[in-house]
Amino acid sequence: MRANAASGQASAPMTKAEFKAEVAAWAKRIGVQPRELHIRQMRRKWGSCSTEGRVTLNQELLSASADIRREVIVEELLHLRVPNHGKLFRALKRAYLAS
Numbered sequence: 001m002r003a004n005a006a007s008g009q010a011s012a013p014m015t016k017a018e019f020k021a022e023v024a025a026w027a028k029r030i031g032v033q034p035r036e037l038h039i040r041q042m043r044r045k046w047g048s049c050s051t052e053g054r055v056t057l058n059q060e061l062l063s064a065s066a067d068i069r070r071e072v073i074v075e076e077l078l079h080l081r082v083p084n085h086g087k088l089f090r091a092l093k094r095a096y097l098a099s
């Protein structure tokens, strides 16, 4: 997912452990298990997902707003189930973010 300049500022950054716990909770909910989870600095994207099940998330998400964080987590984890941005992907993403 592409990083956006208008990402919104949040309060104090969360810890990596808290962030990982949030990712784990969403993974459970979506029914996926990332083979690897990396949190690191990324230049132009919020996150990415490889076909081998490796999810990488931008560490700047630790200080992003909860909405952005949630959207990126759901987006990348959902790619473990649906590896494209087709109709099914968009419907599932909408449903998870609405719940």
Ligand SMILES: [Zn+2]
Pocket: 001, 075, 076, 079, 085
């Ligand atoms: Zn995507």
